[in-house]
Amino acid sequence: MYLFQEAPLAELMYLADDLRRKQVPHGKVTWQIDRNVNTTNVCIANCKFCNFYRIPGHSEAYITDIDTYKRKIEETFRWGGDQLLLQGGHHPELGLQFYTDLFRKLKELYPTIKLHALGPPEVAHITKLEKSTHREVLTELKKAGMDSLPGAGAEILIDRVRRLISKGKCGAQEWLDIMHEAHKLDITTSATMMFGHVETIRERFEHLVKLREVQSRKPENAKGFLAFIPWTFQDADTLLARIRGVHNLTTPDEYIRMIAISRIMLPNIKNIQASWLTVGKQTAQVCLHAGANDFGSIMLEENVVSAAGAPHRFTYKSIQQAIKEGGFEPQLRNQQYEWRKLPEMIEEQVIDY
């Protein structure tokens, strides 16, 4: 907290940059092409920062059908992508069988597609519906084709905060327990933090300590959290903003400080990702000199954070250009942070939404 509030920004950046060079000596900035596809927008969790969900029975409620997956996966391949980020709401009637059938079907149709799927809150929800255990649910999801588990729904891993903004989601300890169980099953995961709303500065750093502690308990051969991605609350039209008057006041300086301190406080998580989607290109570029080594995905069809006002977009060309302008060589990667070659035939996505 002292460093965050008092240290000169240049000194924090210098130290974090030095640590990034030690952790990731190749010096390139990695990025990815994947597509967000939502399994369903039906949700009973009622998070106060979410504009995406619809209650059961709503006229705009949907469950994505297989023809839509087919079209979206084929477009994803044409746009150079290799992965779906599959997430959705807490549908009260969709249990484990729904997801295992879906994953098996997608893998049968497209054996090379990677599924970065669900998140601890959805695993907790399915576990509750099935009256099962996290371990059993994760084991079945992995067997059905889940390749990795995103760190979604972490927000701030403190129950005081979660009661205020996402009461319907799993609590902080359950989120951490599910990640630990995933690590024991050798499922790779990522960790996130959404900040800039009702949390205190201390709670942000308690969040980092909890992540570091879970990572330190992973089995030696497991990769555990591959990356940490802090991003800022997007407030447009959210209940938090409208009813409670909570707005995201995070400045670029504050975001860069969070990136630098994340690098300093998380020596056991190799990759730190700058969230260009929420803070914009220029701030994200500065983060590359403040401990971040990854620019994340171009997120074909991002529609959850965007629904709350995140206005930024990249194509496969413009993300590489942005990394170069930031002073680094771009390197395409997959979800495991292994390098990929950019496909020779690739269509540039038209950004029209």
Ligand code: SF4
């Ligand atoms: S953030 Fe996720 S869990 Fe929360 S209301 Fe939206 S869809 Fe539901």
